[in-house]
Amino acid sequence: MYDLVLVTTGYSRLRTKVEEISGSHKIIDCEGGRASTLETLGRCMSDGVRVLLTYRCPYIIPEELYSKAADGAYNIHPSLLPAYPGLNPWTKIFEDKVSVSGVTLHR
Numbered sequence: 001m002y003d004l005v006l007v008t009t010g011y012s013r014l015r016t017k018v019e020e021i022s023g024s025h026k027i028i029d030c031e032g033g034r035a036s037t038l039e040t041l042g043r044c045m046s047d048g049v050r051v052l053l054t055y056r057c058p059y060i061i062p063e064e065l066y067s068k069a070a071d072g073a074y075n076i077h078p079s080l081l082p083a084y085p086g087l088n089p090w091t092k093i094f095e096d097k098v099s100v101s102g103v104t105l106h107r
Contacts, residue, residue, distance in 0.1 A: 001048035002026050005069075007041060009056040034059050041065055058087050077104040 003024040009031055026044050030037045037059060045052075045068045052066055052073035066073035079089040081104040086092075093101055 001050070002044055003050045005041070005044050005049045005052050007037065007052070007054045007057045007061070009058065030057050030059065038062070038065070045069070056087065072107050074105055074107050077106070080104055081106070 001024065005026045005028065007028045007030060009029065028037055028040050028044070032040075037057075038061075041052075041061065042065060045065050049069045050071045052061075052069040053076065054061065054074070055076040056078070057075070061073070077085075077089075079085075079093060080102045084093055084101070
């Protein structure tokens with residue numbers, strides 16, 4: 001059983017922080033491609049997952065996978081939705097000269 005499974009792209013400070021604070025975790029790097037990511041996630045979900053967290057994940061996780069997370073599945077989006085969707089909203093935020101932005105956490 002995993003307390004936390006994080007699905008993300010590339011090695012980041014967030015991944016480093018999760019490794020520091022979580023005893024029972026799995027980090028899945030999306031850079032291996034959609035099929036590899038979903039296959040690895042499927043194996044994790046079969047082992048049991050308390051919380052599934054996605055951040056900078058370019059793939060839609062199928063409901064049959066994320067619904068198995070005992071305490072829920074969450075996505076962190078690096079801007080306020082619905083104003084700035086997409087994997088990398090920062091360019092548009094800067095082009096629009098937005099002085100205050102935020103993040104969206106949705107279940």
